[in-house]
Amino acid sequence: MALVELPYNQLVQWVIARGKTPEDCNKRLIAVEELCKGFFEKHTSIPQDVKDMQRHVHCEYTEWYEILCDITERLKSTEDGKKVNFIGQYSYEPLYDADKILRAFRKNNLHIVSYSQVLQKQMTFNLPFIKKGIESNNKELSDYKARRAESLRKLNANINELQNRLKVYCMDIKDYPFNEDFEVCLKTRLTQEIAIKNANMTIHNYHRTLKLVEALDNEVVPVFKAFVKYQKMDKNYHPEETMKHIRQAVKHGLEYATNGNEDTEERPSDDANAEPEEEPLIQIVKDDNELLVAEDKRRIIFSTQLGQSSFRQLLLGELLELLSFVKVRIDELQNRSNAANYIFSQSGENVNELIMQPISKYEKYIEVINEVIEILSGTDSMKALSILKNRSDLEKSAQGEISIWKRCCKEVAEQSDLDKRIQVTTETLKRFTSDLESARKTIKDTKAKLEKATAEVMGSPVKIFGEIDNI
Incomplete structure (x- = not known):
C-alpha cells in the first residue's frame, strides 16, 4: 500500500470519512475515559502497582488507552488474573472490567482519537504554555541579574564613600555591618568621634x-x-x-x-x-x-x-x-x-x-x-x-554618613531579595526546561503511536506532518 501523508490535525476526520470510527467519536471517548477514572473508585482491592496509576486521574493530558493496556497486563500477571470461567472470560472482576473498557476503545478505534487529542492538546496548549513560561522566566532572570549588578555597583560606590568618610574619624566600616540593628551603635560612635574631632x-x-x-x-x-x-x-x-x-x-x-x-x-x-x-x-x-x-x-x-x-x-x-x-x-x-x-x-x-x-x-x-x-x-x-x-547640629553633621550607611543597608537587602528571586526563577526555569523536553518526547512518542495505530486500522502506512516536526 502507498504511504498516506496528511496533516496531524486532520487525521481523525480522514479516519471518520473512511468509516473506521463514528462521527460522535469524541463524545464516545469522553464516556470511555469516565469509565477509566471510575475504575479506581470501584476497585480498591487491587495490587499497589496498579493502584499507583490512579495518579493519572488528575493529570491534564492523560492518554487512557496506553494506561489501560498497562493495567490489564499487570492484572493478568497476578494469581487471580490467570483465572477464567467456563466460557473463557476473566473471573477476576478488576481484570474483567479493565478488559471490557479496553475492548470499548478498540471497538470504535477510539484509541486513534485518544492519541490524536493528546497530540493536539500538547501542540495547542501545553507546548506554547511551556515555551511562554521559559521566555518569561528568561526575561525575568535577565532583569533580576541586571538589577543586582546595578545594586552591587551602587553598594560598592557607597561603601567606598562611607569608608573614606569613616577613616577621617579612625573608624573601620567592618565594625558596622549593614544591618538595621547596628544603626544606633554607628550613630553613637560617629557622634562621639565627630565631637572629639571638632574639639x-x-x-x-x-x-x-x-x-x-x-x-x-x-x-x-x-x-x-x-x-x-x-x-x-x-x-x-x-x-x-x-x-x-x-x-x-x-x-x-x-x-x-x-x-x-x-x-x-x-x-x-x-x-x-x-x-x-x-x-x-x-x-x-x-x-x-x-x-x-x-x-x-x-x-x-x-x-x-x-x-x-x-x-x-x-x-x-x-x-x-x-x-x-x-x-x-x-x-x-x-x-x-x-x-x-x-x-x-x-x-x-x-x-x-x-x-x-x-x-x-x-x-x-x-x-x-x-x-x-x-x-x-x-x-x-x-x-x-x-x-x-x-545636639541637633551634632546629629545633623552625622547624617551624611548615616544616610550613606542606610543606602548600603538598602542595597544589601535589595541584593538579598534579588538573590532569592534569581534562585527561584532559575529553579522555575529548570522545571520549564525539563517540562519542555518531556513534552517534546511525549509528542514524538504519541506521533509514532498514532501513525502505527492508524496504519493497523487502515491497512496502509500513514505519516502525519505539521508543526509537530518543528518542536
Missing part, C-alpha cells in the same frame, strides 16, 4: 591663632603705632587701646576668663598644643543642651579668653582694622615709594627696619591676617563650635 580642631585653631597674632603684634602693630604717632593722631587716637585685644590674645588668650571682666586665671599647660588624646565623650548633652567633651578640653574651648564669643568679636574688629592699614601701606609702597619711606624716617631705627620691608612681606602679612580672620569667623570654625554646643 581637637578647635583647640588646634586656638593655638594657631595665638601664634599668628603674636607675629602680627611683633611685626605689624609697631608700624601701625608709628603711623599714628607720625600723623600726630595719638592725642585723639590711642593705638595701644585700639590694638589691646591683639596684645591680650598674645598674653592671655588661653587663660581662663572670669565672669564679666578681663581678669584671668592660670593659663593651661602648653601640652594642650600637642595632639590631644581621643578621650571618650562622657555624655552627649546636658540639660542645657551643651555638649560634654572631656572636661579639660571643654574648658579650653569654652572657658578661655579665645573661647568667649565677645572677645573673639573684639579681636576680629582689630584685625580688620589692621588689615585695612596694611593694604594702605602696600598702596603707598607701590605708588608713592619715596614719600612712604620718608614718612617714617623719623620713627626710630627699629621701626624703620620694619617699615623698609619689601611689598612681598606686607602681602604675607595680609595672608596671615586673613588666615586669623578665617579661623575666628570662618564657616568651618563656626560649624565646629556649633557642633560642640548643640
Whole structure:
C-alpha cells in the first residue's frame, strides 16, 4: 500500500470519512475515559502497582488507552488474573472490567482519537504554555541579574564613600555591618568621634591663632603705632587701646576668663598644643543642651579668653582694622615709594627696619591676617563650635554618613531579595526546561503511536506532518 501523508490535525476526520470510527467519536471517548477514572473508585482491592496509576486521574493530558493496556497486563500477571470461567472470560472482576473498557476503545478505534487529542492538546496548549513560561522566566532572570549588578555597583560606590568618610574619624566600616540593628551603635560612635574631632580642631585653631597674632603684634602693630604717632593722631587716637585685644590674645588668650571682666586665671599647660588624646565623650548633652567633651578640653574651648564669643568679636574688629592699614601701606609702597619711606624716617631705627620691608612681606602679612580672620569667623570654625554646643547640629553633621550607611543597608537587602528571586526563577526555569523536553518526547512518542495505530486500522502506512516536526 502507498504511504498516506496528511496533516496531524486532520487525521481523525480522514479516519471518520473512511468509516473506521463514528462521527460522535469524541463524545464516545469522553464516556470511555469516565469509565477509566471510575475504575479506581470501584476497585480498591487491587495490587499497589496498579493502584499507583490512579495518579493519572488528575493529570491534564492523560492518554487512557496506553494506561489501560498497562493495567490489564499487570492484572493478568497476578494469581487471580490467570483465572477464567467456563466460557473463557476473566473471573477476576478488576481484570474483567479493565478488559471490557479496553475492548470499548478498540471497538470504535477510539484509541486513534485518544492519541490524536493528546497530540493536539500538547501542540495547542501545553507546548506554547511551556515555551511562554521559559521566555518569561528568561526575561525575568535577565532583569533580576541586571538589577543586582546595578545594586552591587551602587553598594560598592557607597561603601567606598562611607569608608573614606569613616577613616577621617579612625573608624573601620567592618565594625558596622549593614544591618538595621547596628544603626544606633554607628550613630553613637560617629557622634562621639565627630565631637572629639571638632574639639581637637578647635583647640588646634586656638593655638594657631595665638601664634599668628603674636607675629602680627611683633611685626605689624609697631608700624601701625608709628603711623599714628607720625600723623600726630595719638592725642585723639590711642593705638595701644585700639590694638589691646591683639596684645591680650598674645598674653592671655588661653587663660581662663572670669565672669564679666578681663581678669584671668592660670593659663593651661602648653601640652594642650600637642595632639590631644581621643578621650571618650562622657555624655552627649546636658540639660542645657551643651555638649560634654572631656572636661579639660571643654574648658579650653569654652572657658578661655579665645573661647568667649565677645572677645573673639573684639579681636576680629582689630584685625580688620589692621588689615585695612596694611593694604594702605602696600598702596603707598607701590605708588608713592619715596614719600612712604620718608614718612617714617623719623620713627626710630627699629621701626624703620620694619617699615623698609619689601611689598612681598606686607602681602604675607595680609595672608596671615586673613588666615586669623578665617579661623575666628570662618564657616568651618563656626560649624565646629556649633557642633560642640548643640545636639541637633551634632546629629545633623552625622547624617551624611548615616544616610550613606542606610543606602548600603538598602542595597544589601535589595541584593538579598534579588538573590532569592534569581534562585527561584532559575529553579522555575529548570522545571520549564525539563517540562519542555518531556513534552517534546511525549509528542514524538504519541506521533509514532498514532501513525502505527492508524496504519493497523487502515491497512496502509500513514505519516502525519505539521508543526509537530518543528518542536
